[in-house]
Amino acid sequence: MAPSETTDKWLAFAKRVQAIAQAGLTYAVNGYDTERYEELSAISVQIMQELSGENPEKIKNLFTNETGYQTPKVDVRAVVFEANKILLVHEKIDNCWSLPGGWADVGYSAAEVAVKETQEEAGLEVKPVRLLAVLDKKHHPHPPSPYHTYKIFILCEVTGGSLQQGMETQGVGFFDRTNLPELSLERNTPSQVQMLFEYLDDPGKEAYFD
Template sequence: MNEPKWLEWAQQLQAIAQTGLTYVKDVYDRERYEELRKLSCEIVQSYTSEPMARIETLFAQDDGYATPKVDVRAAVFRDGKILMSREKEDGRWTVPGGWADIGLSPSEAAVLEVKQETGYDVKPLRVIAVLDNRKQPQPPHPNHIYRLFWLCELVGGAAEQDTLETQGVGFFSLDELPELSTGRITESQVRLMFAHFENPERPVDFD
């Protein structure tokens, strides 16, 4: 699934503006890059219902050379069922995960996300997929995102039903999936996780 052209244009304008603001020396050029960033936000607002303040936060929170953001997700199974948590933000379900934190390796980030969102302790086994958000059947997002999926082994801990970001934890079979938070995970991605769990020899899926 390809992202709409308006979002692609807005992302490209934002990337040019962010990179330009990182290296610019001339005050007039700085003003031009600021205008470019503002234009990218206006494009997104004109096609969505998001308030400008939120768009500006999403687009202006990063500095330095513009690169894709990294999201890590953990596939954790017990008795053939996958671990999921319910997001407080939208009341829907996803596999544990989120933005990779500075100072942590991708696998360490996955372990931390599982602990924070579910209370369980896991051990990463292998990477099973590296996916480009623009090519997935997910709602448009202001950021260009790479999603890293890890197959993890459940090794301890206990379910925490109420955390900072989630409320509800459970294990689900493929034929009883709850309503998904599709901005974070899609049914096709969950099916991909089951496929890797059931076939340890399956090669890493990418793009």
């Protein structure tokens, strides 16, 4: 098994162990169960630390920052085309480019998140048109992450506003499929962006899901 495949395999183990531990801590009925599930949680942090080399306390804070039954996190991305080009924003956090979007906010629908993030990150007012894809991040070539994530891509049309950077972005623009800038792989991959261009070529293409 190749090194990257081995890492992905153990990353999946660590996430699953953490999910079991968190569910156990939520529903534990006595101190003995709580102690065992806390030990499982610590083991998952140790596995993640071995994989990433990060400080164990940082990993613990990321891995155990939620309570209750653990479920996948949701990342929503707006897909906006203009003149056969796709809208991308230049992220300050890693100096790379991504589709506008981010973690889903409590109290907002997925469509509302796509609209809000596009306005905040790119300065454009948009309306959601249709769902294009729901992807499981583990099936795509993203860097290792402590979260199990579903990614939602929503096609949007521009209704107003003008291109301008936001608090988390340092640039914004439309890019041709053959001349993409360096992408923020944590957020979107080249294969995902190329897949999205297929919906520009074929507006009737069915929504994709893993």
